[in-house]
Amino acid sequence: MSEMVTKRRSTHPMKIVALLIVVTCLTLFPFVVTNRFYISLVNEMLIYGLLAMSLDVLLGYTGLLSFMHNAYLGLGAYVVGLFLIHVAPSSLWLALLAGVVVTSVIALPVGWVQVRTGGLAFALLTLAFGMMFYTIVWKWYSLTGGDDGLMGVPHPDIQVLGITLGSSGNPTTMYLLSLCIVFICFLLTWRIIHSPFGAVLEAIRENEERASFVGINVRRYKLYGWMYACMLAGVSGGLFILYRGYIGPTTMSAFAGAGVLMMVLVGGMGSLWGPIVGAGIFIFMQDYISTMTEHWELFVGLVVIMLVLFLPRGFIGLGDYLTRFRKE
Amino acid sequence: MKKAFLTTILCVIAGAFLMVPNQAIAKDPVKIGVIVPLSGIVAQGGEEMKMGIQMAAEEKGTLLGRPIELIVEDTQVKPPVAVSKAEKLVFKDGCKALIGVFSSGVGLAIAKNIDRLNVPFLTTHVMTTKFYGLNPLVFRSGQLANDQTAVGNVKGILATPDLKDRTYYVLVHDYAWGHDAGQRFVDLAKKNGIKIANEDFDKAPIKTKDWSSYISKIKASGADGVYIALITNVIPVFAKQAYDFGIQKYARIVSGAAPGPVELEAGGEACVGIFGASDWCWDVDNPISDKWESDFWKKFKTIPSDAACHSYVGAMNLFNGIEKAGSTDPQEIADALRGISFNGPYGEVRISAKDNCMRNSAVLTETKLAPPNPYDAKIYMKVLHTFPAEELGPPAKWN
């Protein structure tokens, strides 16, 4: 294991520069492009990017496939929304914290059951639990509003150390808040993935049996990976409801879940930043194609098929592909 | 080989992204955002709504001396999608008003965000009573509200000897509109001495395909009437399965919403004998209605439906409101819309200045085998009774 850790690439200074440039561009974005539609669109990309990144921790690093990771975004969003409506309409941070905590509390027993299996069984279990949450949310009319969704979620002010930075109802402020939180989560995840803990997760992905031979408690580490991914999904859920002011059960459906999986694949799994780019591409594509034609399913389907057939490593694989293309 | 593959895929993707709709802007048109479902369970209804709005736009031709441009977006009947589409229409395309919407959930989700969007939003197919006085920018014109159809249905049942003395089994779709419609029917029915078999009525998931369990329940309950509040496209599905089980032989079906004519055709003879309150069907007999029907048929070759008609009336109201306001300022349009009236296929309709919702008359219809008609329809909705707007409500609070 120690060999695996030392073999890991150290963070190249160029990467830090590139990251800083990207973050600066994103920060300046709402001031350059003042159109609220684009601000909202990029905000949505960031939130789904965070969700896709959390799925990448599970899929790309631990090798566990979750069909319905969006269920945990949904749970986080419902909890934050209900907290803001019923408990404290103005405490944003407390609501976000409640969202993460409750999502984790729900994810724990689910994860405990799920990590007993692996591979396809794990994937199908995520589907079973996801559909269960979806059905419960949909049926619990008095609490969640059922099919109509949760409405009337207040927009609290964003306060840091007693200083009010703005209302979360303002698209630009909300965008900056999302960017800030997504960036922090990204750095945190990057750090965790490039620690011995991350190496253990990758070892499990590569070969579960061998990992257990060197004394790794595979189930426990799988559970850690699962819990971390669900916590991040809970954070993205909190951001989602603050940005959208609304959550309905369709956000938690199996087909929306497969969409999140596609974001990871489009971007390229096992890279953390790839899925964020993938979320961007996916949301842009969905928005763009569905605006262009009524038959958007046809085109989305075609693009996905093409991507899997010809760009299996996703967006991050594009570079390699082009290099090889030139050689040919 | 690989090269060829790669070139093809890059071409396809590039092609997909470059096929930008070439919007050559002539004389700075007034853009109107049309939000309808074009995929999912109610796609057919959305298609018809789009037709109705297109027809109104063509009839009107220009607004404030500028051409009208309709920009259509598919909601997929998903509220979050609808909200982002609304944002796209307003912030990116610069639409001055939003119109359309099928499903209360979608309508409420957009209404929730309307202050941010800051454009008038006129729904043509939303029935929830939550819309009364919801927001100064939110209007309902077109479809009757739940409380109105419930009154229409109960009045219709009382006025029809064949329906009056029956016991009703209530079955609704499990979402806001279904719950609301079911509850209102049960309450009103009890007040008027109509017998109900299951006061704690059944709520079937929207995705239900197999109605046999519910039909067995209806049979087991001994009811000889069925009150359904199902999404219009599902009515023929339910009716057909009920017919297979022989329910129609002894029971009558009363529907909270009128079924769409295209779906009725698909359902065939199983759909005969469904009663329902609506504001319009092509059997409504007045010169404006007759002309509208034949224009619609000529243009789209589709049987004119109530969904299309609501949307037409709603769109005419909106366009007239914009003309009356004399500008595209949201507040001015909203002010102009309050109290506006329009004499359309189903008579004079008026948007109340108190609650932003429409007042109009309703008809009780029964589906029957159609007489020879220009639309080649085999089934049609025959008008049994007409109820004037004053009789239908809404509740006193808003009058």
Add this chain to the structure above:
Amino acid sequence: MSFTAIAVDIILNSLVLGGVLLIVAIGLNIIYGLSRVMNLAHGSLYALGAYAGFTLVASGLNYFAALLVAPLLIAVVGLIIERVIIVPVRKRSIVYTLILTYGLMFFLDGLIKYFWGNEPRFIELPQFMRQTLPIAGTHYPVFRLVTLLTTAVAMIGLMLFLGKTKLGIILRAASSIPEMVSCMGINMTFVHAGAFALGCVLAGIAGVISGPLYTIDPIMGHEMLISSFVVIVIGGLGSLRGAVLAAFLIGLVQTLAEFFVTDLAMVIVYMMMALILAFMPRGLLGEGRFE
């Protein structure tokens, strides 16, 4: 209505539901068992089968003839799909086939919408099937009984095919020890293609019989796909006997739950699936397996 009449209704309803679930799920199961492809587009192939049946009947073909022709058409479509887009990714991780077939699902749904539009369709039945038959105090539709019969015939046909014909025996052998079969000089390409085609035939049959049973619309396959997942998981992945048991069990549970506790029907079914996966990962009969 008497107690027996209600009981007969419930039992027949659950058998019909279980039967349709079984045919779809077993097709999915055969494809998975033989070629390790979890085909998310299976629901859309089922929908395509229903539309093919609809078009054939609408153009004047007898319902039973359509029941034979439509599945073959779907098999052809399936073969094309398998050769063109599944083969290139077969060697890769299952995640890729999942995503690929997910894209395919969208593509097929879009295609259906493009050709047939959105409005619901119904398959016209011959006159004699539109009656009801009095059984034990209840009136049960004849075509539902015919559907049951069709399910039984299809299942017996499948059993005979897998058990008695040489091709069937090869398929079964390939499902347990693929290496051995390929060592014996049997071309695995044919096995994979055959499995896919067989799965598609079953999807096609299910599509045509559910046409008159429910309704035909472009998204009819979505719900069916999830339900078939539940069935093959509870029965054990790759296990055919398990699928039979699971399909009728789900049919019964869902019918009973809809009859007595409407609101919780699906929660119960998903809960069952989760518990069985977690504690009996090989399914009810312990025959399933995971790679």
